[in-house]
Amino acid sequence: MARALYMQGIRPGDVVLNAWAYSTHNGAFAFDEALYRWLNCVVLTTGTGAVTSSRRQIELARDYGASAILTTGDYLLHLAETAREMGLDPRRDLQIRALPNIGDRALLEETFGVPNYASYGFHEVQWVATECPARRGLHIFEDAFVVQVVDPESGEPLPDGELGALVVTELYKTGSPQFRYNIMDLSFLYPRERCECGSWLRRMGPFAGRGDNMVKLRGVNVWPEAVGRIAMQVPGVAPDYFVRALRSGNRDEMVVSVVGEGDPGGFPRIADAVASRLKEELGVRIGCEVVRPGELDGWTELHSSPKPKRFRDER
Numbered sequence: 001m002a003r004a005l006y007m008q009g010i011r012p013g014d015v016v017l018n019a020w021a022y023s024t025h026n027g028a029f030a031f032d033e034a035l036y037r038w039l040n041c042v043v044l045t046t047g048t049g050a051v052t053s054s055r056r057q058i059e060l061a062r063d064y065g066a067s068a069i070l071t072t073g074d075y076l077l078h079l080a081e082t083a084r085e086m087g088l089d090p091r092r093d094l095q096i097r098a099l100p101n102i103g104d105r106a107l108l109e110e111t112f113g114v115p116n117y118a119s120y121g122f123h124e125v126q127w128v129a130t131e132c133p134a135r136r137g138l139h140i141f142e143d144a145f146v147v148q149v150v151d152p153e154s155g156e157p158l159p160d161g162e163l164g165a166l167v168v169t170e171l172y173k174t175g176s177p178q179f180r181y182n183i184m185d186l187s188f189l190y191p192r193e194r195c196e197c198g199s200w201l202r203r204m205g206p207f208a209g210r211g212d213n214m215v216k217l218r219g220v221n222v223w224p225e226a227v228g229r230i231a232m233q234v235p236g237v238a239p240d241y242f243v244r245a246l247r248s249g250n251r252d253e254m255v256v257s258v259v260g261e262g263d264p265g266g267f268p269r270i271a272d273a274v275a276s277r278l279k280e281e282l283g284v285r286i287g288c289e290v291v292r293p294g295e296l297d298g299w300t301e302l303h304s305s306p307k308p309k310r311f312r313d314e315r
């Protein structure tokens, strides 16, 4: 974890604000330990906005010259907005030099003027891989993890480059070590080769959806993430979606809900355009409904969860 934070720009001696929840979840403590014990950083233990107000978080980040604020990309962007309300410029008046946050990359980079690198990890094993400045895949920390990609249904290993479920084995942990843990997150492996950055550490693709979300629609395997990706390419659709699988009569059906931009009078036309694009690209009919901004938040938990939810099986 300390290594991943270092790769993203945090250096020994930095002051780092930790806005994750110090609670029964291990997230905030894992960051704290990486920063304090392994990177010799000073940690500002603010916790979330519920514990320390957003304005106070900004004051502390400014006064102590924090080089990073650890939290979701969404909350970090909210903090930037708070800074502006306080008459501050997030680029000039804060000293953010690293963005180890997961969120809207383009917006984060534009707001803070610092590169944002993709990374991959999860609760049970912590940080598995991080992107380097070459931005061609995420380097796996191979001295600490064995990462395999398998067929989500059969569990058989897949060739390099093929999308499948990630299986992770930990080599270093003394407490709760995971052995061939199939997390069912989808990704792929790059062939073993030297990266432009000089590293030989094997690279994997970014998180590409959930392996257990696959739905068979009239014989066609459909991934909700693929449905969302296609739907969001249609003009007038905002970058947000939620997919539901339903049982209608004796058939499985799928409905994608997307957020419409502009006048709601144009929503039926957008819905038709999304449905026909999906039929064209996936070969099956998938329903589409267009909703107003904010109406999906209850389903996606976009603002309350580090990983937005994109799918619900209602069959």
Ligand SMILES: [Zn+2]
Residues within 6 Å of the ligand: 132, 133, 134, 139, 195, 196, 197, 198, 199
């Ligand atoms: Zn590299």
